[in-house]
Amino acid sequence: MTFLRLLAACTALAFLPWSALAQGTSSVKTDYVRAELLAHAPEGVQPGKPLWVGLQITHQPEWHTYWKNSGDSGLPTELTWTLPAGLVAGDIAWPVPKKIPIGNLANYGYEDTVLLPVPLTVTPAFQPSPLAGDVQIKLRANWLVCKKECIPEQGEFALKLPVRGTTALHAQAFEDAFARQPKPVMSQKTGIVPESTARVDEGALAVTVQGLPVALRGKTLEFFPETGEVIDNGARWTQAWNGAAWTARIPLSAQRSASPDVMPVVLASAGEGWRTELRVLGAWPPVAAAPAAVSPALEQALRENAASPSLPASSSIGLLAALLGALVGGLILNLMPCVFPVLAIKVVGFTRHADDRRGHRIGGLAYTAGVVVSFAALGGLMLALRAAGEQLGWGFQLQSPAVVASLAALFTLIALNFAGVFEFRSLLPSSVATLEAKHPVLNSFLTGVLAVAVASPCTAPFMGASLGLAISLPAWEALAIFIVLGLGMALPYLLASWVPAIAKRLPRPGPWMETFRRLMAFPMFATVAWLVWVLGQQSGIDGAGALLALLVALSMVVWALTLRGRTRVAIAALALAGFAALAWTAGGAITRSLPAQTLAAAEGRWQPWAPGRVDELLAAGQPVFVDFTAAWCVTCQYNKKTTLADREVLADFDAGRYALLRADWTRRDPAITAALAQLGRNGVPVYVVYRPGRPPVVLSEILGVQEVRAALAPPPL
Amino acid sequence: MLRRSLLILPALLVAAAAQAAPSVGQPAPDFTLKDASGKAVKLSDFRGKLVVLEWTNPGCPYVRKHYDSGNMAATQQDAAAKGAVWLSINSTEKASSDYLEPAKLVAWQKERKVQPTATLMDEEGSAGKAYGARTTPHMYIVDPQGRLAYAGGIDSVPSANPADIPGAVNYVKQAVGEAAAGKPVSQATTRPYGCSIKYKS
Numbered sequence: 001m002t003f004l005r006l007l008a009a010c011t012a013l014a015f016l017p018w019s020a021l022a023q024g025t026s027s028v029k030t031d032y033v034r035a036e037l038l039a040h041a042p043e044g045v046q047p048g049k050p051l052w053v054g055l056q057i058t059h060q061p062e063w064h065t066y067w068k069n070s071g072d073s074g075l076p077t078e079l080t081w082t083l084p085a086g087l088v089a090g091d092i093a094w095p096v097p098k099k100i101p102i103g104n105l106a107n108y109g110y111e112d113t114v115l116l117p118v119p120l121t122v123t124p125a126f127q128p129s130p131l132a133g134d135v136q137i138k139l140r141a142n143w144l145v146c147k148k149e150c151i152p153e154q155g156e157f158a159l160k161l162p163v164r165g166t167t168a169l170h171a172q173a174f175e176d177a178f179a180r181q182p183k184p185v186m187s188q189k190t191g192i193v194p195e196s197t198a199r200v201d202e203g204a205l206a207v208t209v210q211g212l213p214v215a216l217r218g219k220t221l222e223f224f225p226e227t228g229e230v231i232d233n234g235a236r237w238t239q240a241w242n243g244a245a246w247t248a249r250i251p252l253s254a255q256r257s258a259s260p261d262v263m264p265v266v267l268a269s270a271g272e273g274w275r276t277e278l279r280v281l282g283a284w285p286p287v288a289a290a291p292a293a294v295s296p297a298l299e300q301a302l303r304e305n306a307a308s309p310s311l312p313a314s315s316s317i318g319l320l321a322a323l324l325g326a327l328v329g330g331l332i333l334n335l336m337p338c339v340f341p342v343l344a345i346k347v348v349g350f351t352r353h354a355d356d357r358r359g360h361r362i363g364g365l366a367y368t369a370g371v372v373v374s375f376a377a378l379g380g381l382m383l384a385l386r387a388a389g390e391q392l393g394w395g396f397q398l399q400s401p402a403v404v405a406s407l408a409a410l411f412t413l414i415a416l417n418f419a420g421v422f423e424f425r426s427l428l429p430s431s432v433a434t435l436e437a438k439h440p441v442l443n444s445f446l447t448g449v450l451a452v453a454v455a456s457p458c459t460a461p462f463m464g465a466s467l468g469l470a471i472s473l474p475a476w477e478a479l480a481i482f483i484v485l486g487l488g489m490a491l492p493y494l495l496a497s498w499v500p501a502i503a504k505r506l507p508r509p510g511p512w513m514e515t516f517r518r519l520m521a522f523p524m525f526a527t528v529a530w531l532v533w534v535l536g537q538q539s540g541i542d543g544a545g546a547l548l549a550l551l552v553a554l555s556m557v558v559w560a561l562t563l564r565g566r567t568r569v570a571i572a573a574l575a576l577a578g579f580a581a582l583a584w585t586a587g588g589a590i591t592r593s594l595p596a597q598t599l600a601a602a603e604g605r606w607q608p609w610a611p612g613r614v615d616e617l618l619a620a621g622q623p624v625f626v627d628f629t630a631a632w633c634v635t636c637q638y639n640k641k642t643t644l645a646d647r648e649v650l651a652d653f654d655a656g657r658y659a660l661l662r663a664d665w666t667r668r669d670p671a672i673t674a675a676l677a678q679l680g681r682n683g684v685p686v687y688v689v690y691r692p693g694r695p696p697v698v699l700s701e702i703l704g705v706q707e708v709r710a711a712l713a714p715p716p717l
Numbered sequence: 718m719l720r721r722s723l724l725i726l727p728a729l730l731v732a733a734a735a736q737a738a739p740s741v742g743q744p745a746p747d748f749t750l751k752d753a754s755g756k757a758v759k760l761s762d763f764r765g766k767l768v769v770l771e772w773t774n775p776g777c778p779y780v781r782k783h784y785d786s787g788n789m790a791a792t793q794q795d796a797a798a799k800g801a802v803w804l805s806i807n808s809t810e811k812a813s814s815d816y817l818e819p820a821k822l823v824a825w826q827k828e829r830k831v832q833p834t835a836t837l838m839d840e841e842g843s844a845g846k847a848y849g850a851r852t853t854p855h856m857y858i859v860d861p862q863g864r865l866a867y868a869g870g871i872d873s874v875p876s877a878n879p880a881d882i883p884g885a886v887n888y889v890k891q892a893v894g895e896a897a898a899g900k901p902v903s904q905a906t907t908r909p910y911g912c913s914i915k916y917k918s
Contacts, residue, residue, distance in 0.1 A: 072851040073913035075875055103916045105851050144877070149815060150912040152778050152877035229908050254738040254849055255868040257906035619899065678862075 028155035032145045033065070034058045037157035038115065039137065040174040041167040047122040052174055053089070053159070054117035055079060055141055057110070063147045064109040067097035069228040071107035075144045075152075077116060082138035086126025090119040095180035096266060096273035097224055106233040108224055115177040134160040182266045182273030186211035198263055200252075200282035205231060207248045209267060209276055216269055217241055223248060224266040224273075229258040259284040319477055326481045330488020336458035338411075338527050339489070341418060341520035342451050347496050348506070348513055357500055363444040364497025370448020372486035378452065379482030383475055398632040399668045401538045401591050405547050408531040411454065412551045413558065415524035418517050421555070422562045448490065455489065458527075537631035537666050539592055546586035553579040605653070609663035611671045617659045618692045624659045625712075628676060628686040631666040635701055636685040643703040652712045738849025741868055741905040745859040748844040750806065750837035753819035758804075758835050765861050767801040767896055769793075769889065771833070772808060772845060772914060774853040775825050776815030778877045779911035783854060786879040790830035792871065792889050799897040801858075803833040808845035810917035816840075842916040852911035856889050860896055867892040869907030 027036040036056045043049040055077070057065055066074040081089045094116065097108040128135055139157040144150055161167060186193050193211040207223070218241055225231055232251045239248040246267070263278045334343050346367070398404055416422060473481070496502045528551070536544035557579050560572035607613075609626060617624050627644065629636040643649060653660060663672045665684050676682060679698055687699040689711045697711050739745055749759045760768065771789075773780050783789040793803050805826065809816050817825065823836050839845055848857055848868075858867035867888070874885035892902045 073909075073911060075877075075910060102913055103918050104846070105913055105916075107913070142876070146912070148813065148915060149776060150778065229906075254740045255906045257869055257908055615899065 026157055026159045028157065030145075030153050030155075032060050032063045032147075032151060033143070033153070035141065035143070035155050035157075037137070037139050037159045038170045038173060039159055039161050039167050040117075040170060041161065042171060044166050045122060045126075045135075045161065045163045047124070047126075049122070051087075051120040051122060052117050053081075053120055053137055053139075053161075054115045054174065054177065055139065055157070056113065056115040056170075056173060057143065058113045059111050059145065062111070063145050064098075064100055064107075064111045065114075065143045065145050066107060066109040067224070068092070068094045069108055069224070069226050070144075071100075071109075071228070071233045072102075072105040074107050074109065074146060074150070075142075077141065077143040079116070079118060080140045080142075081118070082140075083120070084126070084128065084135040084137075086123050087135070087137075088121045088123055090121065093117045093119065093177075093181055095177055096182055096268045096271065099222060099224070101234060104234040108233075115173050117174060117177045128163045133164065134162045137161050180271065180273070182268070182275035185209065185274050185276040186213075196276045196278050198278040198280050200280065200284055201249075203252055203285075205248075205250045205252060207246075207250060207265075207278060208242075209246045209265075209278070210244065211276065212244075212246055212267065212274055214244075216246075216274075217244070219269050221246060222268040223250065224268065226264040226266065227258055227260050229253065230256055230260065230263065256284075319473075319480070322473075322477075322481055323484045326484040327488040327491075330485045331491060333455050333458065333485075333489045334492050336455065337523035338458040339451060339455045341523050342414075342447070342454060343493060344520055345418070345517060346447060346493060348516060359440065360497040362441055364494045366441045366444035367448040367451075367497075368487070368490035368494050370445040371452055371490040372448075372483055374449045374452035375482045375486035375489070376479060378456065379479055383478060398534060398630075399538075399666065401535055401543060401667075404531055404535045404538070404632075405550075405590050407456075408528050408535070408547060408551060409554055411524050411528045411531065412554060414454065415521045415528065416555055416558055418521035418524060420514075420518060422558050451489070452486070534632040534666075535590065539590055542589040543592065546582075546589040549582055549586055550579070550590075553582050605650075606660045606662040609661040609672070609675075611675070613661060614690055618690055621692055622659050623656055623692065624661060624690040625653065626661045626663060626686075626688045626690070628663045628665060628672065628681075628684050628688075630664065630684045633684045639685060639687075639703045643705050643708060646705050649705055649708050649712075652709055656712055656714065658712070738847070739865045739868075741865050741902075743865055744863055745857070745865045746844075746847040747863075748839075748847060750839050750844055751819075752835045752837055753823045758837055760804075760859065761863070763802045763804075763834075763859075764863055767796075767799070767861060767866075767893065768859040769796050769801050769803045769893065770848070770857040770859065771803065771805045772850045772853050772855040773805050773822075773826075774807060774809050774815055774912065774914070775817055775822065776809075776813075777853045777912035780853050782877050782879050783871060783882070784826070784829045784831065786882055787830065788879075788882050788887075789854075789871075792887060793831050793833065795890050796893045797832075799893055801893055801897065805831070805833040805836045806839050806844060806850075807836070808839040808842045808850060809915045810842065811840050812917070813915040815915055840917065842914075845914055845916065850914055852909045853914055854911050855909040855914070858889070858892050858896060858902075866896050866902050867905050868909075869904075870909040870911075873907070875908065875910035 026038075027034065029035075034057075036058075038054050038056055040052040040054070041049070045051055057077070059065065066076045068076050070076050077092075079089075079092060083089060095110070095114060097110060100107045100109055100111075137159045139159075140154070141157065142152065142154050144152050185196070196209040196211070197207070199206040199208075221239065223237070223239075230252065232253045235251040237248060237250040239246065241247070261280050263280060264275065265278055266273045266275050268274070333339055532544050532547055535547050553575065557572065557575040560568065560575040562568075563571060606627070609628075614624050614626065627636075627640075629640065631637075663669075663675065665672050665676075676684075676686060679686060679688060679696070681698070685701055685703075687703055687708075689697045689699065699707055699711055745760065747759060747761045749757050752758050771793075775781065775784070780789075783792075796803055807817070807822060819836065819838050826833065826836060837844070844850075850857075852870075854871050856867065856869060856871050857865060860866040869888060871889050872882065872885035872887045874881040888904055888907050891904065895902050
């Protein structure tokens with residue numbers, strides 16, 4: 001008997017869980033959580049009465065699930081209800097979450113036990129059968145539970161909700177869940193409290209929350225945004241109380257993908273929370289779609305073209321040829337108006353000690369050393385700066401108005417010295433002057449350094465593109481080119497000092513030396529005039545005028561220092577004061593840059609170049625000719641006035657419907673430097689012909705009419 | 718100007734360590750990581766090509782969702798057909814239970830027909846942190862000029878359910894197609910979803 005009863009009981013028991021499974025149990029247990037569907041109907045299931053269902057999740061220690069905004073990773077718990085007709089489920093009333101940091105990332109979620117309540121609304125359509133004692137509530141829930149690893153889990157739940165009578169078995173759990181709800185801040189609708197805002201401010205959100213309870217003032221609050229993908233959840237942020245308003249500065253995510261107009265947020269302290277909706281002020285920085293990318297095919301073609309440039313001093317001809325070119329270039333430098341006077345004066349100096357051959361030879365070597373070391377240092381400096389990421393090309397020294405002004409001052413001083421306005425001996429204390437005499441070797445070395453200093457503004461105008469190419473070679477090859485350039489420049493002086501015949505050819509010392517020296521002042525002044533013009537291009541007529549005024553004041557100061565006695569003190573003081581005053585007032589004009597529009601103004605056929613413009617025009621099917629130029633580049637100006645103004649060339653441009661773009665590199669422009677680098681160049685001038693669907697063709701520095709016409713001619717079919 | 722440039726040099730060395738993650742349009746940080754055979758691979762080796770960076774971790778259900786269903790293979794092959802380079806990067810620290818040895822990781826990928834140009838190990842987490850990578854999978858695309866063109870999720874439905882893949886928009890396929898055609902990427906940042914990357918702390 002007992003056995004049969006036991007058997008019956010076991011059988012009954014055995015069937016129970018199966019049937020429960022068929023309908024879904026109200027509780028699901030996994031290795032990480034125990035999840036249970038609960039209901040709360042303290043006043044029965046009636047319209048207008050509170051009716052709640054909810055999923056209670058009890059986590060294993062150190063495991064967590066996620067809030068409405070999961071943070072940097074993770075996914076919020078998702079509830080999908082199957083309800084009897086007439087019952088409508090609302091949104092989850094998320095309790096205040098906890099911030100869960102992992103390294104410099106952060107998530108928002110729940111640990112231990114949490115109940116996610118959902119309100120149910122009884123609509124008039126709810127007509128349960130009079131015979132049924134209860135209705136079935138079904139839930140499919142997805143949640144992601146994580147500790148270090150993450151496991152997505154799912155549960156099917158079912159619950160019978162009695163329609164008559166109340167359900168308050170879990171009243172405590174629901175009351176706790178309601179207590180953990182964020183309360184609304186004192187609303188603006190009462191009229192006194194200003195609205196809470198979030199202002200977009202340079203990569204951060206400046207949040208101001210109004211209407212928080214007085215008891216919170218001065219306390220540190222936690223911040224939980226309901227909108228994800230806006231702020232950087234793991235970053236440090238600052239907060240401060242400003243009277244009744246709570247403020248905070250929260251960094252935005254670098255890869256933000258949401259741009260909301262209203263941001264609901266929850267502020268919490270000690271487990272209690274307050275919710276408000278921040279009105280977003282200011283514009284969200286546009287999530288920049290990368291500018292129209294050059295298609296990989298074109299990019300590949302550009303790289304191939306850059307590897308085989310068509311310049312005479314190109315690396316494809318070989319390092320030896322480049323070195324030969326550098327030697328010749330150095331020789332030519334001696335003829336520049338910058339360098340020639342210095343060189344000439346030094347050579348003429350041989351006449352003074354015509355028989356001191358040994359002295360001459362050593363002097364010649366010292367000068368060569370000075371020149372070579374300075375060129376190597378200049379080249380090395382440029383390579384180092386480029387390696388450090390500075391966007392420099394050759395001619396960088398002339399792109400800075402301050403450098404141009406300093407060079408102009410230096411040249412003025414040298415010119416005044418040549419003109420006889422002052423002698424170095426009268427300016428320097430006697431100890432230094434005798435130093436000069438005692439160490440003629442050092443003197444020659446320093447003259448070499450000076451020669452390079454005065455040569456540099458002349459290299460850019462005439463050798464900009466070639467030297468620019470040198471910089472793009474491997475470091476050792478580039479330095480070798482600079483060193484050979486220095487050798488070439490020092491060669492005439494070296495020959496003059498070593499070959500006695502040359503010194504012998506020079507006429508006897510005499511008054512002609514003075515005249516010659518004065519004559520050499522004029523090429524120097526001419527260089528100053530050119531530098532003032534360059535500055536004018538960079539900073540406008542005001543800058544050029546200011547520079548001229550400063551040079552006049554400088555000349556006066558220098559002359560005043562040559563006077564003697566009390567007159568010297570008086571006039572020098574006056575001159576210095578004048579110079580200082582002028583520098584103070586007008587000096588700014590020199591470095592002030594012209595508004596970009598002036599520089600980039602379209603000149604007739606030529607439009608200003610802009611990054612991406614070439615690609616746009618090519619995409620529209622129009623061929624493009626780009627002239628990379630600069631005001632201080634003499635070769636550029638020469639080409640502009642000759643080849644690029646040639647009637648036949650212009651006719652070819654029109655026939656081919658070429659868009660003519662001019663990229664002005666007079667002042668530093670990282671976009672242009674980058675574009676030059678893409679073409680494998682580093683200095684100006686550079687002339688490029690772009691045709692849709694074909695790799696760009698780079699023309700030579702000294703543009704010939706035939707060369708341009710050949711490049712513009714339509715390709716044979 | 719020169720003085721300022723010289724002062725920048727030491728500062729650059731310090732700053733390199735503390736840089737914020739790049740935004741779309743900014744230069745993508747270069748990195749040097751070892752592939753499964755120990756060879757060093759640099760991002761700048763691929764300058765001039767479109768590069769897709771995929772942060773992966775076979776231990777993550779969201780990564781498995783895309784690999785086991787064939788979606789990752791399809792996306793990678795589509796990108797390869799358009800001339801893009803695909804670099805899979807694993808920033809899981811060695812101490813994590815999710816860590817997989819390089820050879821095993823490559824084999825796991827190969828089984829699922831995913832053939833990246835290189836599978837790179839970032840156990841120190843430096844590359845991941847430089848990009849602000851936070852989930853697996855987290856996808857980035859670098860344009861041929863070395864700028865970041867896309868950062869975000871692989872597709873538009875954040876879930877672990879493979880059934881959601883056909884109905885979702887594959888953001889990576891879309892972005893690679895647009896970038897390869899020279900058009901601007903229409904959805905350049907999206908929400909990345911998945912497990913958090915197990916960085917070395």
